[in-house]
Amino acid sequence: MNDVLLRVEGLSKTFGSGRRAHQALDDVSFELRQGEILGLVGESGSGKSTIIRCLVGLEKESSGSIRYQGINPAAASKSELHRYRRDLQMVFQDPYSSLDPRMTVRRIIEEPMLVMGGYSERERRERIHELIRLVGLRDEHLDRYPRDFSGGQRQRIAIVRALVVEPKVLLCDEPVSALDVSVQAQVLNLLKDMQRQLDLTVLFVSHDLAVVKYLCTRLVVLNRGRVAEKGSVPEIYENPQDAYTKALLEAVPVPNPAAERERRARRLGLAVAR
Amino acid sequence: MYKFVLRRLGFAALSLWGVATIVFVISKLIPGDVARVAAGRLATADQVAHMREVLGLNDPLFLQYTGYISRLVQGNLGTSTITRQSVMGDLGAVLPTTIQLVLLGMFITVLIAAPVGIAAAVSEGKAADVAARIVLVTSGGVPVFWLAIMMRWILGSVLGWFPISGTNSVDGGPPTVTGFTVLDSLLFGTIGNLADSVFHLILPALALSAPFVSTLARLIRSNMMTALKADYITFAISKGVPRRRVILRHAFRSALGSVLTVFGMQFGWMISAAVLVEAVFGLPGIGSYLYRAIINQDTFSVLASVVVIGFVFIATSFIVDLLQMAIDPRVRHAQLGAA
């Protein structure tokens, strides 16, 4: 399969040691294919965020390997590592704490280009303006500080910051879980549009199965650090194999009163009543 | 649990070694000739040389250091070059005075700080809070020794309400057994002795507690304010818990965590602040002892006093840690891992 962009194999991560050791990831393997949006779902503590943190080097995996287009970041040359870091960009969960409060939006967006290098001042300026408009913000926003923006706007800025160095892979760590539903919809739509327009490959971490279903093409379900199930979205949603996945799917509420009542009545052993 | 205590003990031992070493280095920085001090101001060169030999000052520094540490481990703090007494004995004689002063000081501190801190937190932003803040900043800002002098002058000399100096009136002291005049009065003396002993401690303890009242009350205030904003307080109120209970049982109880730690550390700070207060009230405690030792360049006594103060400090923080584990389930879980 040559369309595999990123392969994670046997990834394990243990925090602490001795009695307090906590195994966050246990032998996790999956691959990320060119152009797809892969969902990584699980409940809190399932290790989904740890995977992303290992991928970007914020945590060091205990064992296992990561391979991106032949680059193993753990044993990469300087130039390989540079390419790896440039190609994999990340969007954080909390839009309130992921932007440096002391920098203007312009500086925040410019910084990755400065760190990565290779952009002339003009290029930088043009890219900033291009992208900021693409996500629906205006030029005058550039000289403001993060505190002047709402959560949804901040998350857009964070997306711009991730996209500004033209990455191939976008790693999203619960990017909409801190947002209101209506804002969440905007960001989800934006992500979907961006992915298409820029031919991005996305790894999307979420606890919300409905969001994942809306956005993703393939799915990896994590249960306490282990892969419970993986497969295409329709496959899993229609016919989950794993008991845990089933339970998860079963618990997702649907905004349909009749269906919900029936489901709950069934669970509670009640007659369907009005 | 044992493991935690052991680990904590290990750190305490390490700290002690560190303190001893720091103190040794300082002692070597002090200019002046220790041997000459020991031999006396009119000593001849021969006598000084003899003294230098006796004190081991001709040994290489490293040997002096190892000798000092190994003596320390055996509980031998050396012999004072001024008093010619075992420093251990000297300190044994002065420590009780300081400790009972500090204990009373801490008692007074809590007695004042807790209600003031709570009241300020409860009335956050209102006049009472502002007033409390001013009082607390003031008691923290006035130099201790200055306050002590003023108290001694006005309450002691001018008004005659309190004794001026010393631990007892002439004829008022109990027989010296433990050295804690209050304890000695209780065990071996009369009620008159007890009244006299406590009476002599009140003013110094009051002066000593001023800055600590400030720190502690402000800490209680801010902890209480944080606690009062916590969800569990809202939940308690929504359960119909009366205000009094909300404040004392819920907020104060959970504000107590770091208060205890700071309170424990205050024990050490108070001992050092006692250096200032004891001087004013003529109390023969470790503060006066240390100060005189420094002025007289009584190296062994300086070393030993600082080490002992460090030891008391380390011991209290050890005890406080254990105490805190006993009363604060949050700390217990963090230290021992969720059961």
Added chain:
Amino acid sequence: MKSETAGAPSAKLADAPSAISAAVSAASIGGAAARLGRRLFGRRTAGVDRMAFGLVALLTIAAVVGPFVTPYDPFAVETSEALRPPSAAHLLGTDDVGRDVLSRLLAGAGLTLLSAAAIVVLAAAVGIVVASVAALLPRRADEAIMRACDIFMSIPSLVLALGLAAALGPSMLSIIVAMVAASWPSTARLMRGILRETMSSSYVESARILGMSRPRLMLRHVLPNSLDAIYVQASMEISGTIVMISGLAFLGVGAPPPSPDWGSMIAEGQQYTTTAWWISLFPGLAISLGAIAFGLVGDAVRSFVDPSSRRSS
């Protein structure tokens, strides 16, 4: 809410790191001051705080112009005029060798406040450097450094400072050295906590994953964002430092005569505290007032910069 202050985007990454940090800190000090100023003169400032700020301003003015407006030569001995109580000629009286107390008080304001400020700034600087180095080193080294700080902290700072100042001989410089030596470990520990908190925030992590080097990360993101907490810390320390200096002077390890710093003045007047009370009362009052004003200001600064109120826009 609009804001145009906080951190000027002037420093270029290509500059030398020191230049960056200098520019960043200068810019953020300016920013913080501006923010502070706005809060201060906003309608919601408590009267106490205004008074405290006013007092601090007054003391600062006294410190700057004090030496030039003294009614008498603060050093001129006039033994025939010794121990005169306050009068029209000598508003605050004269000391035991006949020097004018008011003149000495004015002349010493700068010395006292400057040394207190120097101690706080130096201790903070040492603390920041140690904390930053610790933060940059591997975990074990970090822990070792913090343990060392703990050990230092098990000697109460007054005792340590007293011992050191005695060792270094009585002078203002040795007091500064001793106080810095005694207080840096606790500062370092605090700073370490502050830096660690900032470092774990996602905006720092987002720069980290770009491969930004740790020192650069420290200078560009971590330190500037920790400054507010550092200011709070420093402003809270000044008050205690002023008091502690005077305590050391009282114990006789202060600056030698004829230094007019307030602590030494108290020490000189120590014998006369209650008879020729004016010799040490006024410096004592000045120290108390200074400490109280700075204490209130520290309090105010803390409530201004409090992280919980930062998001409230």
Added chain:
Amino acid sequence: MKEPLVHGGGALLSIANLTVSLPERQRTITGSGDLTLVEGLSLDIRPGERLALVGESGSGKSLTARSILQLDPALKLEGSITWKGCELLGASRRVLQKVRGAEISMIFQDPMTALNPVLTIGEQVAEPLLVRGVPRRKAYARAVEMLDRLGVPKAKERMRAYPGQFSGGMRQRVVMAAALVAQPQLLIADEPTTALDVRVQEQVLDLLEEQSRELNLAVLFITHDLAIVAGLAQRVAVMFRGRLVEEKPVDELFDHPDHPYTQGLIGSIPRIDLDPDTRLTTVEDYLVLQGGAHHE
């Protein structure tokens, strides 16, 4: 803005024309004048009824809920809140204390912070009884019973445990036990499942419904999540920027949302039961259509 369907008659709790504002002197950020947070809200709850109050952050839904028990002393409340015919606004602290916990109780969003970490579970669950003079032994027995009922295993032994030893789901059960132990007639649930994982959320919702049915307990359910409301509530009220924009029986609301905001809200929920290619609508789309001047 519409008037509520039923007003007064037979209502357990009746909120009429409630306005919540932050007095000028309490405002920490610059700005002048009182800041109005909830305006002219009227709402009734009948005995045993499950009413959902839905809105996004800043819509004032939580403030409304908290205002019923007057939990934020800094806020200025105007209008009327009557409980079983008695006016609660302006009632004395004694009266409020009597109502709180025993007649109306409340549970909160984050079960991790709603329990005092330094007090035992037992004390916290039994507290509403203890503070009303129920003997300790009896109160604790009732607390055990309540914990049992809410599915806390080994309830008796765990009375002496501290909140730190419980998982989030268990804590929310404990919180519910404390809220229900004094047998109130109305439970205000302020986003009680937002911080929980989806499976635990389901359990808590089930429990809520179960208790509501068994105890004839009225529930005012505050949430931002329309999906979870669907199965639980009988009636839904939607709030937007401090105002009540729509209030309807649940089926009607989902089938025929009147207000564009409600329409947008429903359209913006990603649905597991629908084709992912259906593009999510946003509130903005609707408000713009309606010519509303909305920007973030």
Added chain:
Amino acid sequence: MNLHKRKLALTLLSATTAMALSSCQLPTGASSGGSGSAKQSTIVIGSSNTAETLDPLQSSDAHNDFNLAPMYDRLVDFDAKGEMVPKLAEQWTFNGDATQLTLTLRKGVKFHSGNSFTAADVVYSLDRAKKIGSGAASFLSDYASSKATDDLHVVITLSKTDLDFIGALSQIYILDSNLVKPNQGSDNAQGWLGTHEAGSGPFAMGTYKPNQELDLTRNKDYWDFDDKRPTSIVLRMINDSSANRDEFLAGNLDITMGLASVDVDNISKDSKYEIVNIPAPRQTYAWLNMQGKITGDARVREAIQLAYDYNGHLASALGNQGSIANSILPEGIACRVDAGKPQQDLEKAKQLIKAAGVEGASITVAYQPSVREFNAAGTILQDSLKKIGLNAQLKAVTFPQYSALVSKPETMPDVALAWDFAAFPAAGPMLNREWNSALAGQTNFTRYSNPKVDALLKDGLTAADQKQACSDFQEVQQQVIADHALLYIAYPAVTMVSDKRVGPIPFSPTQQDFNVGTLRMAK
């Protein structure tokens, strides 16, 4: 309320005291009778003389000696006129070249323990001093050995001729060897004697609370018993002078000293109190560095002498308690040379500085900040020197630091303010200590080096004839004065404030403040 409490405490107190006294104190024959009289003849003294140790060998420290003197006896002493008087030694005779001294001891003297005083005690005390080699042992540098020929006779052998040795014995307290020996331990009883007493003096130790209080009771078996001595004395060690004053004014002390001049002035207005100025056998000097870069020039040294504000010193530094010095030796010593009181002459001083070409030069002035007099003196000196164009830098040092500084020529301060005192009123030992070139950097604080003076000192100290010795010593003084080696500044007095219960306090030239053992009640 507080007032009330205080009263309560006091009543309780006096009740218990009365009980304690009636149960264990022998009835005294005093007229007023009962417990009241016992109370009346208790004298409470407050002073900053906090004993570091009660080991009598450490009596060279004035603080210790103040507390020790009433408990111990010496072999000989000096009276207020500086005449030697017998104490435990009734007679003393030197051999021809003054290398051997024979003492005849007093008969029937008993130590507080009840042990009889014998020659063995003298031998033990002297040998112990030699062995330990610190404190008062420095007065015994010429001691070689001693031998008890019988119970009442001791022969002391000296290492060289030393006529002043008998005077030095006034500094040695005689120990009860039978009591001390069992407690000797490994440190020659230094530890034990630190808190215990083994003397035969007019007062015995009651209780001792280190750093705080020493209670003395009258020794009814004293060989020189006098019932005018108070039955008991309480020495309260209060370091702070204002605390001393306040305690005194509150009626808690009968005698206090070391008060600030303002306090003394205020108290003197009240006729209830007695102010006594006792001359002290000490003198305030400013030592000049004879080998200093700037002070090496005699013109500069003279200029400094002329610049100093002596009257200001008396007024400010001493608060007029004392007098301006007129000699380089303290008062009460035989063979002093009267050099006249120094006068300030700024004009002449300026000219001298100009002549020496050192205008604007900096010099260091060392002083001990713990002594109040030096604090003011330092400031005055600094100001005086500024007027003649010298820039003085004050350097506060502790005595140990000062000793260390003096021991090396390169660290030696240019000027040092200090007290020096004659431990006993003899000119020779003091002059020798201060001006002998062999002791430069040790007790010769000016690094004075003059072969002529060295020779004179040697001659004087070994002269078997007092007259010869005296003329040698006078010549030494004249030479030192001519060399402008020091500023002889003042004789600080000890000012004592007492209530009228205490009789007149005699001056004792072997004591820094006064000898507590000599106290008598007023009636």
